[in-house]
Amino acid sequence: MDWITIALPKGRLADQTLDLLEASGYDCAAARESSRRLILEDPAAGLRFILAKPADVPTYVDYGAADLGVVGKDTLLEEGRRLYEVLDLGFGKCRLCVCGVPSLKDRLHTLPNKRVATKYPAVARRYFETVRRESVEIIKLNGSVELAPLTGLAEVIVDIVESGRTLRENGLDVLETIADVSARMVVNRVSMKMKSSRIHEMIEAVRVTLEARKGQGGTES
Numbered sequence: 001m002d003w004i005t006i007a008l009p010k011g012r013l014a015d016q017t018l019d020l021l022e023a024s025g026y027d028c029a030a031a032r033e034s035s036r037r038l039i040l041e042d043p044a045a046g047l048r049f050i051l052a053k054p055a056d057v058p059t060y061v062d063y064g065a066a067d068l069g070v071v072g073k074d075t076l077l078e079e080g081r082r083l084y085e086v087l088d089l090g091f092g093k094c095r096l097c098v099c100g101v102p103s104l105k106d107r108l109h110t111l112p113n114k115r116v117a118t119k120y121p122a123v124a125r126r127y128f129e130t131v132r133r134e135s136v137e138i139i140k141l142n143g144s145v146e147l148a149p150l151t152g153l154a155e156v157i158v159d160i161v162e163s164g165r166t167l168r169e170n171g172l173d174v175l176e177t178i179a180d181v182s183a184r185m186v187v188n189r190v191s192m193k194m195k196s197s198r199i200h201e202m203i204e205a206v207r208v209t210l211e212a213r214k215g216q217g218g219t220e221s
Contacts, residue, residue: 004047004198007066009054013183016091017070024205046198058083058186067191067199073181074160078120083186086203090210092183096123098176099167100149100156105175108132111155117141117148118158127158127178146170 008014008031018028030042031049040049050066054075061069062081069083074096076085098108098116108114109132117139118124128136139154146166148154160181161167161174185206192199 002046002195002198003041004068004195004202005050005066006047007050007052007057007060007069007071009057009071010051011054013054013070013072013092014051016183017089020089020091020206020209021202024202024209026202026205055079061186061188064188064190067188067195068202069186070183071186073179073184074120074123076184076186077123077179080122081186082189084189084192085184085186087185087206087210089183089185089206090213092181094160094162094181095174096120096158096178096181097161097174098127098156098158098178099146099161099172100175101171102173104156105173108156108175109134113137114156115139115154116156116158117145117154119143119145120158123178124158131178146172 008017018031021028026047027042027045030040030047033040038051040051041047050060052060054071057069057071058076058079058081060066061083070089072092077096104111114134115137116124116128119141121138121140125136125138128134139148141148145157145159148157149172150170156175158178164174167173185203187199
């Protein structure tokens with residue numbers, strides 16, 4: 001069978017993607033099964049769903065284990081994979097920011113030899129060295145990066161910001177915005193050629209649904 005395999009990030013983004021696909025005319029009942037299985041198939045629809053950690057989705061798509069995937073723009077920027085980014089799905093909105101104590105607002109340039117703590121070392125290094133043209137020491141952390149400025153581990157952090165509540169509760173603030181983030185649909189470069197008809201059909205169906213949502217007052221965030 002000529003499957004279309006879609007890699008989905010576990011959690012809320014997967015649910016929102018399935019809602020979008022169903023609104024676009026695709027039967028995603030198989031992917032909604034209450035199961036511990038990580039690969040879910042619907043032979044009638046010719047769809048296979050892979051449930052993966054968000055950071056792994058670009059890898060599955062890049063290597064052809066999945067034809068398409070849905071992943072946050074932050075992960076795409078960090079991974080730097082050679083994928084076709086075909087649609088901004090409009091949900092999972094947040095910002096990738098440089099954050100620190102409010103007194104550093106508009107004063108980042110006064111800190112020589114900055115240490116930057118982050119879950120996004122590639123993004124952070126690229127931003128500081130290419131955009132700000134500064135040499136920094138990057139400290140890779142896997143969680144609660146807000147702790148870094150509070151403990152003196154680093155002067156600033158690079159992290160995802162939604163409401164900013166966690167920052168404020170820890171005496172921190174957004175200093176600069178690196179990029180706006182939302183969920184994106186990506187496609188394997190070979191699959192785009194080999195399964196062109198079905199993939200373009202899906203992209204167009206989803207695009208039409210997104211346009212209709214915008215006409216009704218916006219997309220879900």
